[in-house]
Amino acid sequence: MNVLIAEDDGVSAMVLRKALEKREHYVAHAEDGEQAWRLLREQPFDLVISDWMMPAMDGLELCRRIRQRDASEYTYVLMLTAKGLREDRLEGLGAGADDFLIKPLDHAELGARLNTAERVLKMQSDLQLRTQETKEALQMQEAANWRFAELYMGLPVACIAFDIHGRIREWNRASEVLFGASAGQMFERPVWEALHTADCWDDQEALVRGIVAGDCVENDEWIFRHPEHGDRYLTRRLFPLRSIGGEIVGGIGIHQDITQRKHAERQVEEQMQRIHVYATELETRTALLEAANARLQALATTDGLTGIYNHRAFQERLTVEVQRAHRYNTELSLVLLDVDHFKSYNDTFGHPAGDRVLARVAGSLMGSVRVMDFVARYGGEEFAVILPETGGMGARLAAERFRAALTAQPWPKRPVTASYGVGRLQPGMDAAELIASADRALYGAKKAGRDCVVVFGEETAGAASE
Template sequence: MNRPHPTFQPILHTTEFPHAKEQHGFALNMLQSLVIPTFVIDIDGKVILWNAACERLTGVLAREVLGTDNHWQAFYEERRPTLADLVIEGSRRPVDADASLESQNWCEMPRVGRRCFLAADASPIRDASGKLLAVVETLRDVTDEKRAQIALEQLATRDGLTGLANRRCFDDTLHAEWQRALRQQQPLSLLMVDVDNFKQYNDAYGHLGGDECLQRIATAVANEMRTNDLVARYGGEEFAVILPNQSLKGAAIVAERIRCRVEQLHLPNLGSQPHVVTVSIGAATALPSHDTEPSQLVATADSALYRAKHMGRNRISLPNTDLPGKA
């Protein structure tokens, strides 16, 4: 078991530099008094400095880690290298010998009981001959900035009413998935989902009731999705579902599940038959090629949706094949 050292161990050897001891003492005091969380590990990965700011950030006291290689416990639940450890590891490979590293990532911070998004910089400390003596890592807690960035990204890509992806996100995702399907030669399916007789619902229950209806349908549709599928509010009472690597048969199965789930919400709509809210769904599948465009997939699914509406609503429609739902 490693025994913590009660004092800081010199980084520079006084026999190598006439004024090394004095310089080292100054450097030590400077690092200890920095308001920036800082720690230093030697070439064996043992902690030789853990300043007060690092204690405040991590909740781990210097006496708990000095002389040990347990500094990872301040940041993670399971053992994994810190950025400083990676610098030492890289120094053993000549190609990376002079590398400093920087990164930003989420850390669990077990002692303080919350996740933090930390920006870290790690740099080697060398003697005059270039020999690696230690690595210093500085940390910045940028959790608030990261959360603000996430919130802004969500505002840009999420629909404010339903929380689903918005039209912009749908367009970007469809293009990206089209390119991926093209590279991997996989099918790409699309569902266009429209709420039946929504105008009558709004007339009967008002816009607030209409908003709640859309929110409940959005949740119902999202609950039928795989992790890599995307549900978006396409506009008004219309939703779009991107199904990567899904055949037309598979898309039809998903569509029917969505249709049934919405009907089973039993949202009353006296202006329709049956007297509950239902959806019509158009499905389409493409095997992307250099001669086709994502807009063609949208147009095909739209046409199928139009057929489903024309045939009486509350059903799904496929290109050249119609699969009626419950009438």
């Protein structure tokens, strides 16, 4: 990765630089926020590690400017700070920081943060690739539409397309020649009024109504009364026009001069085959576009390590569930859990083993929830479970079920447990406040010795009873 260090402390910057270069990253150094901002405008950087407090421009302002600029590539921002309060972290996140590195520098923590940054940047790169693929698919679809329109207008036979009400929507150049009227004159006129016939209009209207109901007409002979050349004997083929989903949206009429029947029939057959090929191509491109959109949606909402929903999907779902609970006056609870001593586990057994633990925790949760519940990776070793239509007692029982299932897992290296905090939606509470209540309860569970469940409000009561 191309890494920019924004640090006014020379010793700290040198330690960081050596640690990064040891991991074979390209490193540039800026002594304050202004110099870092100039470097960012001159060349792209994958990762910015910025000190919080700097002269000229602090880390928060630098982070805001990075997020406000229009850049094709995403820049991951890691805030370097001695600040450890929750309010400080929230302020950093609000400015656009992706992660934090606490001073003094811990090399193991730095490695973990860099691994996280690399995963996020790879996901961003994959997302941009999928976006480009989608753009190319759209361009191919537009080209196919253009080719189909050119093909339709250039057909050597008169083709008239009409909507489900019988109003003319397409009138190609051969129709203009055959019927002596321009497309502008015919557009939106009912077919039975636009085509002067020796038959009565009621019969023509009934014919069109039958087509949009699903009927087909093959090689029907009729007499067209040309405004200048009198009656002309023609054959016509009419059939419904269907959407990709199979719904009838109108019809198409193909008209030929009967004196050139054999020659024209051969041309129609060839052209209809070409129309079928282009229609199939259009359907294929549409399917590719839908598949690309589905892949993009999965990338945007799925955690790459555990396969469950990610933080972004969690925030969106929680907002919806909070609004629904307030609208219909139903219960809603949130469980936040944090794997106990996870950093120690990583340090002891390595990050791959830690990753497997996180995946197993996610699997244990997925096997313990109801269909209506929502499981997501909240961040790091934290997970979240949204429990719709569940009050405090039900949420406690659910959390205890999660805890029992996790404890019962056959852990090969050492037992893995978690601390659980339960928040319950109160009148007037928003999503952020619900998260804060569950987070407070989680803190209480850790303080109580870990591997336990604490419901928000009960930890205060427990403290008072002591």
